[in-house]
Amino acid sequence: MAIVVNLDVMMAKRKTSLSELADKVGITQANLSILKTGKAKAVRFATLDSICKALDCTPGDILEYIEIENDEE
Amino acid sequence: MKKGAVITTSAAVVVCALILLGTSIAAPALARIFADFRMLSPRVETVILIAYYVCTIPAFGALWCLWRLLKNIRMEEPFKRENMTLMGIVSYCCIMVAAVTLWAGFYYMPMWFIMGVMLFTFLIVRVVRGCFICAMHIKEENSLTI
Numbered sequence: 726m727a728i729v730v731n732l733d734v735m736m737a738k739r740k741t742s743l744s745e746l747a748d749k750v751g752i753t754q755a756n757l758s759i760l761k762t763g764k765a766k767a768v769r770f771a772t773l774d775s776i777c778k779a780l781d782c783t784p785g786d787i788l789e790y791i792e793i794e795n796d797e798e
Numbered sequence: 799m800k801k802g803a804v805i806t807t808s809a810a811v812v813v814c815a816l817i818l819l820g821t822s823i824a825a826p827a828l829a830r831i832f833a834d835f836r837m838l839s840p841r842v843e844t845v846i847l848i849a850y851y852v853c854t855i856p857a858f859g860a861l862w863c864l865w866r867l868l869k870n871i872r873m874e875e876p877f878k879r880e881n882m883t884l885m886g887i888v889s890y891c892c893i894m895v896a897a898v899t900l901w902a903g904f905y906y907m908p909m910w911f912i913m914g915v916m917l918f919t920f921l922i923v924r925v926v927r928g929c930f931i932c933a934m935h936i937k938e939e940n941s942l943t944i
Binding site for chain 2 (some may be wrong): 757767
């Protein structure tokens with residue numbers, strides 16, 4: 726997927742651990758870990774809203790689009 | 799699927815298995831009675847008996863798979879990968895019976911009716927399996943929606 730999740734970068738900047746962020750956001754550590762490692766298929770706006778509030782950032786700080794070069798092009 | 803329906807269906811599978819076992823034991827006698835009633839030749843009687851015994855193997859296989867499938871549904875895991883495999887096996891069992899009845903039909907034509915039914919059942923099971931595979935993918939995607 727071309728969407729990269731930079732949650733770990735933001736967590737390091739805010740010096741927040743996974744368990745702390747999970748408590749603040751209201752989701753399980755397991756789910757947060759799935760998001761952090763880029764295995765998530767989709768994120769709800771409500772979850773993104775909670776994460777941005779908890780880390781005092783914008784969605785663009787967490788989600789990044791990296792264009793994948795297509796061999797056919 | 800409601801719990802009562804699952805239990806009823808599981809009981810039906812057990813009953814079918816018992817009937818199959820009983821007819822397997824009584825098959826030679828039943829074949830003789832049928833052949834006498836329909837005035838069939840000994841050759842046709844033998845073909846029917848062989849076809850029946852060969853078909854009991856995929857029949858028991860299909861019943862076993864259905865039992866496992868219902869067990870997974872009772873455990874509230876209908877969209878497990880194992881269930882897709884089990885449904886695939888059930889469909890192949892139907893095709894095996896269709897193949898055997900195709901051969902037997904050359905000796906006793908009404909067997910082709912069973913072949914037709916089995917082919918139709920094969921199609922239904924494959925389509926239902928396809929639906930379950932889609933549902934499984936949707937469920938996996940939902941599980942990975944944070």
